[in-house]
Amino acid sequence: MKKSYKIIILAFGLIGFTVSSCNTSSNNTKAVSSEKKVAYQCPMDCESGKTYEKPRKCPVCEMEMDKVEK
Numbered sequence: 001m002k003k004s005y006k007i008i009i010l011a012f013g014l015i016g017f018t019v020s021s022c023n024t025s026s027n028n029t030k031a032v033s034s035e036k037k038v039a040y041q042c043p044m045d046c047e048s049g050k051t052y053e054k055p056r057k058c059p060v061c062e063m064e065m066d067k068v069e070k
Contacts, residue, residue: 040065
């Protein structure tokens, strides 16, 4: 009888550990995805990959900048 209680308690403990570790990993994913920053870059790549924080026209070709994620 004592053996059955130990097995049941162990099973609930493993289930609880598994559920808590799954919830932790999903929360980390949300934190990482919210850290992506938006930058703006010339679509013609006139300045070899240079990015700006705000939308504006390219100083070289005067085209509107496109959004890119860093």
